[in-house]
Amino acid sequence: MKKLKVGIIREGKVPHDKRVAFTPEQCAQISQEYPNVELVVQPSEWRSFKDAEYSNVGIKLSEDVSDCDILIGIKEVPKTELIPNKKYLFFSHTIKKQAHNRSLLQTMMQKGITMVDYECLVDKNDNRIIGFGRYAGIVGAYNGIMAYGLKYKMFDLKPAHLCHDKKELFSELDKVNLPNIKVVVTGGGRVANGACETMGAMNLRKVTPYEFLNYTFREPVYVQLHSHDYFEAKDGSPFSSYDFHHHPENYRCIFSDPHSYASVTDLLVHATFWDPRADIMFTKARMRDPDFRISVIADVTCDIDGSIPSTTKASTIEDKFYGYNPLTEEIIGSFDKEAITIMAVDNLPCELPRDASDGFGKHLIERLLPSLFGDEDHSIIDRASILRDGKLTSRFEYLKDYASLV
Structure with a gap:
C-alpha cells in the first residue's frame, strides 16, 4: 500500500489559534494504528503543544509540507499559504456564504484544492459528528x-x-x-x-x-x-x-x-x-x-x-x-x-486549547480516520467535501454564485 504523507500545519490566521487537530500522544497513536501513514508536524511557536512534545514521541518536524498528500489544520488557512492541488481539512467558514471568506473559497478553487470542512462532517441523518x-x-x-x-x-x-x-x-x-x-x-x-x-x-x-x-x-x-x-x-x-x-x-x-x-x-x-x-x-x-x-x-x-x-x-x-x-x-x-x-x-x-485539542482529536480518530486513512465507507468524507480538485461538489452547488469571480 502506498505510504500516505500527512502534514499537521501550524495556524497561520491572525490572531493565532493555539489549538491543533492532534496532540503529540494522538500522533503517536495514529502512527501505530496506521503504519501506511507518515505524520509530519509543521513547527509552531504559538501552538499549545510545544514542538519538542511531538519530536519526543517520534513525530518528525518539518517546515516544508509541500510533499504531503493531506494537510490538516483548524482555522482558515491564509490564502497565501495554500499549496495548489492539495487536500485540506479545516474549518473554512464558507458554507453559509460568509462574506469575509468568499475570496478564500475562490482562491481554493483557482488552486485546484480539495477541501474537507469539519463543520460538514455529518452522519447519514445530517447530524454533526465533530466539533469543539x-x-x-x-x-x-x-x-x-x-x-x-x-x-x-x-x-x-x-x-x-x-x-x-x-x-x-x-x-x-x-x-x-x-x-x-x-x-x-x-x-x-x-x-x-x-x-x-x-x-x-x-x-x-x-x-x-x-x-x-x-x-x-x-x-x-x-x-x-x-x-x-x-x-x-x-x-x-x-x-x-x-x-x-x-x-x-x-x-x-x-x-x-x-x-x-x-x-x-x-x-x-x-x-x-x-x-x-x-x-x-x-x-x-x-x-x-x-x-x-x-x-x-x-x-x-x-x-x-x-x-x-x-x-x-x-x-x-x-x-x-x-x-x-x-x-x-x-x-x-x-x-x-x-x-x-x-x-x-x-x-x-x-x-482551553490543550483539552479542546485532545477532545477534538479523539473525535477525529474515532469517527473520521477509519474513512480517511483506512478502508471504511468514504461517504462521510464525500459529504464534507466542499471542493474536489477546485470544483464545487454537488452537495455544495448552492455556493456557485457566492464563489463566482464575476
Whole structure:
C-alpha cells in the first residue's frame, strides 16, 4: 500500500489559534494504528503543544509540507499559504456564504484544492459528528460564574485562558461561594452539556423546571432547559420536537412570560442553537421590566443581534465582558450599577486549547480516520467535501454564485 504523507500545519490566521487537530500522544497513536501513514508536524511557536512534545514521541518536524498528500489544520488557512492541488481539512467558514471568506473559497478553487470542512462532517441523518462544542460550554459557563463573582465582589476566578488545562480550571471553582441564586442553562447538545459539567464541578444542585419556577431554595441551584420547556406551539397543539426544528416560526418563546423563567433567574447560560426563524428569548423592552431578574448573561451561542437582544457585539478572550443598559440600550461598563453583564466570547474553546485539542482529536480518530486513512465507507468524507480538485461538489452547488469571480 502506498505510504500516505500527512502534514499537521501550524495556524497561520491572525490572531493565532493555539489549538491543533492532534496532540503529540494522538500522533503517536495514529502512527501505530496506521503504519501506511507518515505524520509530519509543521513547527509552531504559538501552538499549545510545544514542538519538542511531538519530536519526543517520534513525530518528525518539518517546515516544508509541500510533499504531503493531506494537510490538516483548524482555522482558515491564509490564502497565501495554500499549496495548489492539495487536500485540506479545516474549518473554512464558507458554507453559509460568509462574506469575509468568499475570496478564500475562490482562491481554493483557482488552486485546484480539495477541501474537507469539519463543520460538514455529518452522519447519514445530517447530524454533526465533530466539533469543539463541549469546551465552548465548559468555558462559557465558567466565564458566567466568573462574571457573577466580579459583579457582586464575591470571588475572583483566574481567567480560563490562563489556566493550564481543564483540571486547573475546575480547581479554581473551589473559590466559588454563591448565595442562593438560580442559574439557567439552555440547550441539550454538546455545548449545553459542557456548561452542565461546569455546574457539576461546583457541586451545584440540579433541579427540575417545575422546582426551579415554583420553589425557593437555601442554596444555589441550576436547571437545564430544553426547547419544550420554554417554547409552545402558537396554535395550542402539543410540542413536537420534529416540527419545532423544521418550523420554529410556528412556536412562541415563553421564557420571558410573566412569572416565568426570566422573573426568577439570576444567571443565564445560553447554550442552545438558534434558528433565525424562531422567537428570540426576550425583547429589549422586557429587559426593562422591574421583574426581569437576570443580571448576568453568558451568551455561549454569541449570535449577534440574535436570540439574546443585548448581545450586540462579540467580546474577546482578553476582555470577556461588557455591560448592557436596558434603559438606554447602550453598551456601558461591564459591572456598572445599571448594567446587565454580558459575556459573548465567540471563540471560547481557544481558552482551553490543550483539552479542546485532545477532545477534538479523539473525535477525529474515532469517527473520521477509519474513512480517511483506512478502508471504511468514504461517504462521510464525500459529504464534507466542499471542493474536489477546485470544483464545487454537488452537495455544495448552492455556493456557485457566492464563489463566482464575476
